[in-house]
Amino acid sequence: MRILIIGAGMYVTGRNNTGTGTILSSIAQYSKLNEVEEVVVVARSKKNAAIIEKETNRINQTINSQLKTSYESISSSADLADEAMNVQGRFDAAIISVPDHLHFEYAKVLLELGVKTLIVKPLTPTLGEALELRDIQKQTNTYAAVEFHKRWDETNLITRQFINQGKLGQVLYYEVGYSQRISIPLETFKGWSDKTNIFQYLGVHYVDLFYFLTGYKPMRCMALGTNGVLKQKGIDTWDSVHVMLEWQNTKTGDLVVSNLNTNWIDPNVSSAMSDQRYKVIGTKGRLEIDQKNRGVEYISETDGIQQMNPYFSEYLEDANGNLQFQGYGHRSIAQFLSDVAQIESGNSTMNDFEGKRPDIQSSLVSTAVVEAVNKSLTANGAWVNVENIEEIEWN
Numbered sequence: 001m002r003i004l005i006i007g008a009g010m011y012v013t014g015r016n017n018t019g020t021g022t023i024l025s026s027i028a029q030y031s032k033l034n035e036v037e038e039v040v041v042v043a044r045s046k047k048n049a050a051i052i053e054k055e056t057n058r059i060n061q062t063i064n065s066q067l068k069t070s071y072e073s074i075s076s077s078a079d080l081a082d083e084a085m086n087v088q089g090r091f092d093a094a095i096i097s098v099p100d101h102l103h104f105e106y107a108k109v110l111l112e113l114g115v116k117t118l119i120v121k122p123l124t125p126t127l128g129e130a131l132e133l134r135d136i137q138k139q140t141n142t143y144a145a146v147e148f149h150k151r152w153d154e155t156n157l158i159t160r161q162f163i164n165q166g167k168l169g170q171v172l173y174y175e176v177g178y179s180q181r182i183s184i185p186l187e188t189f190k191g192w193s194d195k196t197n198i199f200q201y202l203g204v205h206y207v208d209l210f211y212f213l214t215g216y217k218p219m220r221c222m223a224l225g226t227n228g229v230l231k232q233k234g235i236d237t238w239d240s241v242h243v244m245l246e247w248q249n250t251k252t253g254d255l256v257v258s259n260l261n262t263n264w265i266d267p268n269v270s271s272a273m274s275d276q277r278y279k280v281i282g283t284k285g286r287l288e289i290d291q292k293n294r295g296v297e298y299i300s301e302t303d304g305i306q307q308m309n310p311y312f313s314e315y316l317e318d319a320n321g322n323l324q325f326q327g328y329g330h331r332s333i334a335q336f337l338s339d340v341a342q343i344e345s346g347n348s349t350m351n352d353f354e355g356k357r358p359d360i361q362s363s364l365v366s367t368a369v370v371e372a373v374n375k376s377l378t379a380n381g382a383w384v385n386v387e388n389i390e391e392i393e394w395n
């Protein structure tokens with residue numbers, strides 16, 4: 001398999017000591033058991049060439065893989081369509097990991113070229129863009145998905161099972177608290193944090209998750225934000241975003257209320273990069289999931305107190321003592337790569353995965369909510385209807 005990666009940032013390489021990075025390590029792990037001939041990373045800065053080489057060496061040494069990568073700098077998405085790059089003939093799969101507002105333009109070019117594509121979340125900030133991508137994908141019959149890795153986290157699979165088995169009774173409400181350290185907008189995403197907001201970039205995960213858990217239809221929302229801390233530091237975006245979002249179980253007509261509180265101004269001494277927890281409350285029971293405190297607390301004089309999540313993206317030993325890249329972040333990316341391999345070998349078709357993956361069709365839901373939330377934010381918290389997506393079959 002020949003893979004193109006767009007973007008050379010934190011999620012690809014783990015730059016700025018933000019951890020291991022997920023995308024390159026996942027591909028390297030996948031390549032230990034499956035054929036991966038070539039990985040080409042493209043982004044704008046020429047400086048990334050050295051970073052990609054260094055990170056590839058680090059990963060290969062860590063997990064004993066033999067991944068071969070190279071780097072090319074491009075100036076815009078138009079370069080991908082350039083015949084000299086030969087994207088269409090050269091790559092079996094692409095992974096897009098650039099800032100939120102650029103997902104659309106890269107995905108459009110790749111899907112038009114018929115390259116099977118995985119797009120990091122959010123699919124796009126607006127429903128119009130997402131629908132355009134869905135239409136291109138259908139016309140060109142190209143497999144595509146969004147990297148909503150929370151769908152692979154076992155704690156969420158328990159929630160889904162309990163809801164489906166009726167253990168919670170009729171779901172009444174869903175409450176989410178999700179925040180990140182202020183270093184994320186100030187340092188890590190300094191170049192683009194004012195072009196997104198904390199709900200669009202992060203809160204979207206828990207919108208997709210609730211849709212995945214229930215299949216319910218988002219109906220209307222109201223959103224309020226607070227600001228000041230980031231603005232004072234020259235970044236014009238909300239410090240926190242608070243969303244009241246109503247869903248409908250279209251089978252029974254029952255309404256469900258969700259309440260999502262997000263911020264990205266947590267102190268840098270917070271015990272984890274992401275503080276995240278949610279509750280699902282039903283007529284017969286409740287589930288409370290702490291996705292920050294997974295029971296692993298590390299306390300040291302140099303690193304302070306840290307609550308660690310060993311289940312997302314980690315190098316952990318297998319039974320033979322060899323480090324392997326593991327976690328639900330890895331499984332989400334490996335699933336896409338194995339889907340591509342299945343389709344290419346003729347063992348599966350794109351239709352086999354329909355409704356079973358965070359594909360473009362299913363990711364229209366979270367993007368429709370992001371758009372409605374952004375409208376409500378700019379209308380001082382007015383109620384905004386979530387655009388109806390007629391083609392989706394709701395539960």
Ligand SMILES: NC(=O)c1ccc[n+]([C@@H]2O[C@H](COP(=O)([O-])OP(=O)(O)OC[C@H]3O[C@@H](n4cnc5c(N)ncnc54)[C@H](O)[C@@H]3O)[C@@H](O)[C@H]2O)c1
Nearest residue numbers: 007008009010011012043044097098099100120121189201
């Ligand atoms: N960091 C995470 O844990 C995480 C997890 C899941 C998804 N994401 C998503 O991944 C995307 C990227 O996140 P990141 O953490 O890698 O960000 P980042 O800021 O670290 O990296 C962004 C990369 O995009 C490149 N880039 C910027 N503009 C470009 C352009 N016009 N053309 C080509 N390349 C361009 C930059 O050079 C950089 O390599 C975002 O949409 C984010 O929401 C991040």
